[in-house]
Amino acid sequence: METVPNVTRADAAQAVRNPLAFIAERWTPSPRTVQRAALAALVMAVLIVVTGGAVRLTGSGLGCPTWPKCTDDSLTTTSEMGVHGIIEFGNRMLTYALSAAVGWAIIAARSQKPFRRSLTRLGWAQFWVVMGNAVLGGIVVLVGLNPYTVAAHFLLSTALIAVATVMWQRTREGDDVARPLVGKSVQQLVWVLVAVTVLLIAVGTVVTGSGPHAGDSSEVERIPLNWENITKLHAVLAWVVVTLTFALWFVLRAVDAPKGPLHRTRDLFLVLLGQGAIGYVQYFTDLPEVLVGLHMFGSCLVWIATLRVLLALRERPEAVTELPGQSTESALTRA
16 A cells, blocks of 8 residues: 655645646646547547437427526526426536536646647647537527527537547657658548538538527527438438548558558448438438437447548657667567
């Protein structure tokens, strides 16, 4: 049993001035702990998108009619507001769980030895995106679920998922200069794939903003477009993404690329097939709420899988740190 060190007044003052540095001096997480913390932040970023979709699909978008309070007189939901108030307020509370997960990722990254500034920056980037999206979510309520603000709210959540995915990947890499695993032409093809995927997601928010699920039982403004025509455009873009993914897989096979990019491309293709099947079924069955919710979840998976393809095109080996008194030869032998 190790004794717990006494905390002096100077230690307490340091903890108040810089709590992250205070924790980092006394705790060194394992690499697996840092990876799990980053993964937890990513999972929570996806979960809050799914629960936000549940708010809209159950017509609970104005279950709490104001913000930051739930009503003008109550911070929390009341019994008179019924199940819609519970659903909307529950989604608001989930923001605190997301913030806690992001905070845990920041603390774990800050405490890792050696210190990696790139990881802490990614953690703080997530924090500020979460704070900005929380404010934007409040604006969404205050403007009565204006579809343009709802679309922006979803796109900012997509940006959060992107940063969380990058951080999760970086926790499993070193800080050396990235070494490309494929040629420039393949990299350009993947960037085209990423760009079309972003466009696909953006058009999906227009489908939502013009479609039948407005988010509340009251009269809610909609984007003045024919949602069926926008849905067809969305489907065309989806097929473009599928085609690009299929072409990328063949190109990677032709250039004898490493297994990493090949496996990530295969994973993306399988996710796209599942997402496409859900999309067509929901369209021809008049958009049942459960399938729409699954489609939103699938959108997150498609975005993560696309980013993993991009991140698999290079590698960052960990730098070998020679310990004091350790020869280079012995370090290489153990490696």
